[in-house]
Amino acid sequence: MNTDVAMILLQDGLVSGAIYILLATALVLVFSVTRVIFVPQGDLVAFTALTLSAFEAGERPGTIWIVTFAAGIAVSLEMVEAARWRDRARALQSLLRFGLVPAVVILAALFLVPKTAPLVWKMAVSAGLITCLGPLIYRIVFQPMAAASPLVLLIAAIAAHLGLNSIGLHAFGPEGVRTEGFSGAPLALFGMIVTPQAAGVLASSVVVVAALYLFFRFPLRGRALLAAAHNRRGAEIVGISTVAAGRTVFVLAGLAAAISGLLIGPTTTLYYDSGFILGLKGFVGAIVGGMAVYPLAAAGALLVGTVESFASFWASAYRDVVVFLLIIPVLFWRSVSVLAPEDGLE
């Protein structure tokens, strides 16, 4: 192995790592606010690429129907609830939230995306569809059981993942896709050849993580989320709605998934069921960060990407074993060094 090879592997690892960062950040975000380990995060990533590729082929992606049905279910659930409380304002609000917003995106996807549309617009509509799915999944699956234990929530998340998997097979078919990427000539940077795709992935990932950081730091909504993340009961006492907080993080999670999907789509072939393994690697990154600390989770995700890249050079048959083995020393170190936050103590 010479330095050239090492640099190329490092670059490849950092690019995969950048995508795992987005996944890990979203997992930590969702977990800290709602205590859900959002297994379907990876599925949404794969769905984004599949949606974009359908637009590129000039077809209507199956995501449109998935969002339509999910929105229908969410609106009916909300209406039943509003009728029970005879709350007209709430009915109106949820019609707006779960009916109108998805309807706008769906109509745009149905009628405003011709095959000749610019790539950026196709990307935006794909991202819009997937972002809608985030809060819809929260409303249908997790909101009704928000107070359940993390284990029950995890089981529900796995059920949601399996459900999305089957729906994905019907909506997108069994075959894989590869989307168009950032085009342009490779750049020379610090003596290494960097493809525009790699540069774009790294840059976007940094921007998204920075934006999340700022969001938590400054606007009231972001600080409310932080409060709900630190202490659910306390946040409720001071009048922060944990349901609204949950919905917001799922919007963010959907958005993060959509961005990851757009970034990873051109670098590899994605299938309806590719998401799980991606999510799992993001999860390893998140575990390294203790499911609570963003910078650590991001560092963990970069570590996963780099280890993966070098392992595929040295011992390709055991690559995934090496990656998932990372989790053991981390868990061991954590179990002897810090006391895990107790879920029950609220």
Place this chain on the structure above:
Amino acid sequence: MKKQLITLMAALALATSARAEVRIGVIVSATGPAASVGVTQQRTVPVLPQKLGGQDVRYILLDDASDTSATVTGARKLITEEKVDAIVGPSLTPNSLALLDFVAESKTPMISLAGSALIIDPPVDKRRWVFKTPQSDAQMASIVLEHMTRKNIKSVGLIGFSDAYGEGWIKVMTGLLEGAGIKVVASERYQRTDTSVLGQILKITSQNPDAIFIAASGTPAALPQTTLVERGYKGLVYQTHGVANNDFLRVGGKALEGTFVPAGPVLVAEQLPDSHPAKAAGLDFIKRYEAIPGAGARSTFAAYLWDAQLILNKAIAVASDIAKPGTEEFRVALRDAIENVKDVAGPNGVYSMSPKDHLGLDERSRVMTRIVGGEWRLVQ
């Protein structure tokens, strides 16, 4: 009274077991991880002939979702409830292996659509009841080796799936290559679900082999090739027959240009010389199959099901002279008849079964093709 009851029961038993039609259970993996293989077979069922060997036939289609336990429950239902006379399928090797005991116990002949030679070798004991139509890995590997020797290749890099498919192929290829004095410079693995194979490719290309052999199937087989093109590799690239479908061409695009792929003759039926026995059968199959999904949709996987039907056609004609469909005698006669079919020309080659060979294909069952301009071209 007692006597009457016995007669009645005997009559009932006869009425339920003997019947006019032949029932054939078809088990495919139309959903789940192997869906790209099974879907094409599922699409073939509606165009299968309604009469085989002069008998009316009813096909009972079952999707096992690529899941071994679903195969077993499904087959049990087909055998005990539907009382099928033969089973065609399953599409996958592990699923086929799972049925061995079951079909032998119930004395039901089975024609598997899966690749591995393990399913039929050796054809004794329970494997007496099992046949298959897809070419074995060794047959396909031999044509790859022939082609490599002709191209005067001295060193080869291998990369394959880290599962039964990849390992099986790499084992066969490594043995053949070393036997022929060709050096294997690297042997790497990757997962179907991998998003990057850069590390593996760098390791192989750093040895600069004359050719690279990719032991993978379906669209995931395109990933190493796109990476090879990105790294500027100039040597020859070989794939296995597991990639022979149009989705592979779509996903791989320009990166696949010039790749060599061994395949069943049906893939390039139009380009075969008229003297090739598989040409007529292949064209007939393509005409019927592509009537629904459209031109160019052909799949060698669907053709395996067509081959099975052609074999059954001959065997049922023989067996129906001996016994009535729906009886154990018929199934025994059918098994014997399948074992003795000779010179059945199907889209994937010419089948001549024997008690020693439950596949019955010879070198006419594979051709070397090359991807040129996004299409399969026969290599003479």
